[in-house]
Amino acid sequence: MSTPTTALLKKYAELAIKTGVNLQKGQPLMINAPIEGVHFTRYVVEAAYEAGASDVQVNWSDDALALMKYQNVPEETLKNVPEWRVKLYDWICEQNGAVLSIAGSNPDLLKDVDPARVALASKASGEALQNFRKYTMNDKITWSIIAIPTGDWAQKIFPDLSKDEAVAQLWETIFKIVRVDKEDPIKAWEEHNATLEIAREILNKRAFHKLIFKAPGTNLEIELPKGHLWKGGSAESEKGTIFNPNMPTEEVFTMPHKYGVNGTVSSTKPLNYGGSLIDEFTLTFKDGKVVDYKAKQGEEVLQHLLETDEGSKRIGEVALVPDESPVSQSGLIFYNTLFDENASCHIALGKAYPTNIEGGSDMNEEELDQHGVNDSLNHVDFMIGSKELDIDGVTSDGQTEAVFRNGTWAIDVTTK
Ligand code: ZN
Ligand code: ZN
Numbered sequence: 001m002s003t004p005t006t007a008l009l010k011k012y013a014e015l016a017i018k019t020g021v022n023l024q025k026g027q028p029l030m031i032n033a034p035i036e037g038v039h040f041t042r043y044v045v046e047a048a049y050e051a052g053a054s055d056v057q058v059n060w061s062d063d064a065l066a067l068m069k070y071q072n073v074p075e076e077t078l079k080n081v082p083e084w085r086v087k088l089y090d091w092i093c094e095q096n097g098a099v100l101s102i103a104g105s106n107p108d109l110l111k112d113v114d115p116a117r118v119a120l121a122s123k124a125s126g127e128a129l130q131n132f133r134k135y136t137m138n139d140k141i142t143w144s145i146i147a148i149p150t151g152d153w154a155q156k157i158f159p160d161l162s163k164d165e166a167v168a169q170l171w172e173t174i175f176k177i178v179r180v181d182k183e184d185p186i187k188a189w190e191e192h193n194a195t196l197e198i199a200r201e202i203l204n205k206r207a208f209h210k211l212i213f214k215a216p217g218t219n220l221e222i223e224l225p226k227g228h229l230w231k232g233g234s235a236e237s238e239k240g241t242i243f244n245p246n247m248p249t250e251e252v253f254t255m256p257h258k259y260g261v262n263g264t265v266s267s268t269k270p271l272n273y274g275g276s277l278i279d280e281f282t283l284t285f286k287d288g289k290v291v292d293y294k295a296k297q298g299e300e301v302l303q304h305l306l307e308t309d310e311g312s313k314r315i316g317e318v319a320l321v322p323d324e325s326p327v328s329q330s331g332l333i334f335y336n337t338l339f340d341e342n343a344s345c346h347i348a349l350g351k352a353y354p355t356n357i358e359g360g361s362d363m364n365e366e367e368l369d370q371h372g373v374n375d376s377l378n379h380v381d382f383m384i385g386s387k388e389l390d391i392d393g394v395t396s397d398g399q400t401e402a403v404f405r406n407g408t409w410a411i412d413v414t415t416k
Helices: 006-020 035-050 063-072 075-079 083-094 115-128 130-137 151-157 163-177 185-206 299-306 337-343 365-370
Strands: 028-034 055-061 098-103 142-147 210-215 218-223 252-254 261-266 271-273 276-286 289-297 315-320 346-350 379-383 390-394 400-405
Touching: 006 035, 006 098, 006 142, 006 163, 006 185, 028 035, 028 083, 035 055, 035 098, 055 063, 055 083, 063 115, 075 115, 083 130, 115 130, 115 299, 142 337, 151 163, 185 252, 210 261, 271 299, 271 337, 271 379, 276 299, 289 299, 315 379, 337 379
Parallel strands: 028 055, 028 098, 098 142
Antiparallel strands: 210 218, 210 390, 218 261, 252 315, 261 276, 271 276, 276 289, 315 346, 346 379, 390 400
């Protein structure tokens, strides 16, 4: 194992700019990146200027400094997001810019920090950046999340390797999963997007009224609102630019009815929520709302997540991912939602994407609620898929059809 070649890093950078955010000539780009990834990030910035970026702004983050902040600052500081930060995010939206987030952080970073302090900060940031989130969740701007290895994260996945070996191994793994190892990754993504488009069209035609999930520890009924839309793969911005919000992405997803979720669901992979892990947890829903929960690990973190606001106790997304997904086939647990959610069927606590219902982007808050569209400061995906998962779809006239059997598609989603 060795560190990736410049050629591969540049291929990945180009893929992020062209297929990820699909940066257009004259557009500014904002990048969020870990300082550990400075080498790769420079290639991304280079690719952005080559694509005609009018300006590139990089917001560096550093796990070590983030931890120091949590350990030292008074609560007052955690509760207050500086105005300049909010303005920075609003600026990029107003300029019709693109936003690329390069993820890569230690999933255990905040494990010894009081979960109440972490919850304070994440709620404050959620509230402060509400306008920005409206832009991304309605596809008003183009945005994308990709990931790169960082030392602590790589070693969490590959604990038997040295830090350098683990990082090299994770690069190799990521390149395979995001198709950078292919001759022409951009073309490979076009083909992949076309496949996901067929799957979502087939599900849109079915227009199921309900999905029923059954697996060990799971018996959950999810009502889908009238006019719900399945999405997946590439998205289209308000200005008509095709972009890929997540790389990798292997899911097709839609919104549940916020008042129509009943039963119990058990997680199948650990959830990294803001630097702490929640694992082996079960949620019980009644009329869309979590009425009971327990977790073997991180129960207090889960409690803070659920208590963020009213909408955090309801779900805003249901996503289907077959076991054949390359992320699943890697056999790894990534402790990072961008990867783990693409290895497994998942649902998300919190806000729904308004784009998952006909006319949703133009609805006001009251209309969204009437249509069963959940709202929250949170949108936290967690994994519920496994080889033992069966899903039935129920149509509005009461017909039942097998959608998933033993963790994979039971209906043909490959041909229209
Ligand atoms: Zn999803
Ligand atoms: Zn999600």
